[in-house]
Amino acid sequence: xxxxxxxxxxxxxxxxxxxxxxxxxxxxxxxxxxxxxxxxxxxxxxxxxxxxxxxxxxxxxxxxxxxxxxxxxxxxxxxxxxxxxxxxxxxxxxxxxxxxxxxxxxxxxxxxxxxxxxxxxxxxxxxxxxxxxxxxxxxxxxxxxxxxxxxxxxxxxxxxxxxxxxxxxxxxxxxxxxxxxxxxxxxxxxxxxxxxxxxxxxxxxxxxxxxxxxxxxxxxxxxxxxxxxxxxxxxxxxxxxxxxxxxxxxxxxxxxxxxxxxxxxxxxxxxxxxxxxxxxxxxxxxxxxxxxxxxxxxxxxxxxxxxxxxxxxxxxxxxxxxxxxxxxxxxxxxxxxxxxxxxxxxxxxxxxxxxxxxxxxxxx
Numbered sequence: 001x002x003x004x005x006x007x008x009x010x011x012x013x014x015x016x017x018x019x020x021x022x023x024x025x026x027x028x029x030x031x032x033x034x035x036x037x038x039x040x041x042x043x044x045x046x047x048x049x050x051x052x053x054x055x056x057x058x059x060x061x062x063x064x065x066x067x068x069x070x071x072x073x074x075x076x077x078x079x080x081x082x083x084x085x086x087x088x089x090x091x092x093x094x095x096x097x098x099x100x101x102x103x104x105x106x107x108x109x110x111x112x113x114x115x116x117x118x119x120x121x122x123x124x125x126x127x128x129x130x131x132x133x134x135x136x137x138x139x140x141x142x143x144x145x146x147x148x149x150x151x152x153x154x155x156x157x158x159x160x161x162x163x164x165x166x167x168x169x170x171x172x173x174x175x176x177x178x179x180x181x182x183x184x185x186x187x188x189x190x191x192x193x194x195x196x197x198x199x200x201x202x203x204x205x206x207x208x209x210x211x212x213x214x215x216x217x218x219x220x221x222x223x224x225x226x227x228x229x230x231x232x233x234x235x236x237x238x239x240x241x242x243x244x245x246x247x248x249x250x251x252x253x254x255x256x257x258x259x260x261x262x263x264x265x266x267x268x269x270x271x272x273x274x275x276x277x278x279x280x281x282x283x284x285x286x287x288x289x290x291x292x293x294x295x296x297x298x299x300x301x302x303x304x305x306x307x308x309x310x311x312x313x314x315x316x317x318x319x320x321x322x323x324x325x326x327x328x329x330x331x332x333x334x335x336x337x338x339x340x341x342x343x344x345x346x347x348x349x350x351x352x353x354x355x356x357x358x359x360x361x362x363x364x
Contacts, residue, residue: 001029001058001059001102001270001271003028003029003030003031004031005029005031005058005059005101006031006032006033006055006056006057006058006059007024007029007031007032007033007057007058007059007060007061008032008033008034008055008057008059008060008061009021009024009032009033009034009061009063010042010060010061010062010063010064010087010091011062011063011064011065012032012034012035012063013036013171014063014064014065014067014171015167015168015169015170015171015172015173015259016063016106016164016167016259016262016263017061017063017064018170018171019169019170019171019259019260019262019263020061020063020263020266020267021034022260022263023260023263023264023266023267024267027267033055033057035051037064042064042086042087042090042091043083043086043087043090044090045086045090045093048090048091048094049090049093049094049097051094052094052095052097052098052100053094053097053098056098056099057095057098057100058100058101058102059100059101059102059103059270060091060095060100060102060103060104061103061104061106061266061270062088062091062092062103062104062105062106062144063106064087064091065083065084065087065088065106066079066080066083066084066087066137067137067173068080068173068178068179068180069178069179069180069181069184070133070134070181070247070326070328071177071178072177072178073133073134073136073137074133074134074326077135077136078136080134080136080137080140081136081137081139081140084137084140084141084144085140085143085144088105088140088143088144088147089143089144089147091103092105092144092147092148092151092159095157095159096151096155096157096159100157101158102158102159102160102270102274103148103157103158103159103160104159104160104161104162104266104269104270105144105145105147105148105159105160105161105162106161106162106164106266107141107142107144107145107161107162107163107164107291108137108138108141108163108164109163109164109165109166109255109293109295109332109334110130110131110134110137110138110141110329110332111125111130111138111141111142111145111163112124112125112332113127113128113129113130114128114129114130114131114132114329114330115128115129115330116128118331118333119297119333119334119335119336120293120332120333120334120335121293121335122163122282122287122289122291122292122293122335122338123287123289125142125289125291126142131328131329133326133328134328141163144161145161145163145290145291147159148160148161148290148291149161149289149290149291152275152290157275158274158275159275160269160270160273160274160275160278160290160291160292161290161291161292162265162266162269162291162292162293162294163291163292163293163294163334164257164262164265164293164294164295165255165256165257165293165294165295165296165332165334166180166181166182166254166255166256166257166332167256167257167258167259167262168180168182168183168256168257168258168259168353168354168357169258169259169260169353169356169357169360170259170260170357170360171259172259172357174186174187174210174361175210175212176188176212176213176231176232177212177213177231181247181254181302181305182256182305182309182354182357183357185244185246185305185306185309186309186313186354186357186358186361187210187361188231188232188233188244188245189244189309189310189313189315189317190206190313190315190358190361190362191203191206191228191233192233192242192243192244192315192317193242193313193314193315193316193317194206195225195228195233195235195240195242196240196241196242196315196316196317198240200221200224203224204217204218204219204224205217207219207224212227212231213227213230213231214227215227225237232244232245232246232320232322233245234320241317241318242315242317242318243317243318243319243320244315244317244318244319244320245320245321245322246302246303246306246319246320246321246322247322247325247326247327248302248321248322248323248325248326248327248328249321249323249327250301250302250303250306250321251301251302251303251327251330252301252302252327252328252329252330252331253299253300253301253302253330253331253332253333254299254300254301254302254305254332255295255296255297255298255299255300255332255333255334256296256300256305256350256353257294257295257296257346258346258347258348258352258353258356260348261296261346261347261348262294264344264347265294265339265344265346266294268343268344269292269342269344272342272343273342275290277342278290278292278342281338281341281342285338292338292339292342293334293335293336293338293339294334294336294339295333295334295336295346296336296346296349296350297333297334297335297336297337298333298349298350299331299332299333300350303321305350306319307319308350308351308354309354312351312354312355312358313358
């Protein structure tokens with residue numbers, strides 16, 4: 001990529017897209033095409049074609065997606081499969097039609113089977129049933145990477161696909177009804193700490209900054225407590241004690257990648273690699289798949305994650321592991337040896353990243 005090239009970041013306001021935007025700016029890129037979802041609905045094929053035809057981007061980072069945690073994935077199943085298939089299909093086709101030089105599609109490691117051998121290698125794709133709670137999202141992401149792969153094979157495009165592990169960082173989604181496990185734990189414990197301190201003003205500021213449910217900054221303390229209890233932050237008004245609910249048994253293991261590390265990997269891939277490089281690596285391993293995992297290759301149990309979050313946030317209440325709630329996939333550890341061979345490794349470990357994330361959340 002040259003600094004004069006037009007770069008379109010689809011989803012530039014989200015966790016992933018905003019991190020990529022900052023990483024590119026740090027490397028001196030400034031010729032960006034940026035559109036909010038209110039300005040360009042990527043589910044609208046005609047609007048997407050018109051945008052690409054008018055703007056003629058050179059490079060595309062396809063980070064836009066309808067995302068959420070286990071509750072959202074399992075509740076809004078039709079929305080997740082429809083929105084994501086439409087978004088990625090429209091952007092990939094328009095990129096081909098307008099002659100984009102290179103596109104990077106961001107998927108997710110939920111594409112791998114529920115009971116996938118660990119760590120998950122790229123060639124394990126489509127070797128078994130998916131995790132039922134996020135199957136619609138996973139199917140959409142599989143369709144996206146296969147679209148890129150087959151456009152490359154039929155039309156000779158240079159469309160790359162990466163599958164990041166669980167991401168966290170600045171601009172994450174902290175809505176307790178739709179967030180992923182780590183931001184949900186951070187916010188629950190932060191609110192629990194404020195409840196135990198009796199700091200109702202800080203609670204109202206938090207709700208004003210990041211609204212959820214029917215709460216507003218003018219809600220009464222009783223209204224706030226009722227909604228927080230419904231979201232798993234239990235408060236005993238007589239003692240001031242708080243317990244935070246964690247879904248499942250705490251035994252599943254997960255891998256987490258700092259979003260700015262992920263962005264650095266994406267920029268590295270766009271700058272340094274082409275489809276031909278990935279094919280050459282796969283051929284040397286007698287495999288045929290063009291996507292790459294992005295992760296740390298390190299995992300932690302949900303129980304240990306909750307304990308680490310409690311220490312960093314400074315929450316002194318209890319943790320309640322609700323075994324009536326689903327655990328999800330037992331393990332999700334990526335094999336990142338291929339990306340290591342190609343020249344990239346992560347820099348930020350989980351404890352440092354959590355400290356940075358909580359500092360960003362609190363504004364310091």
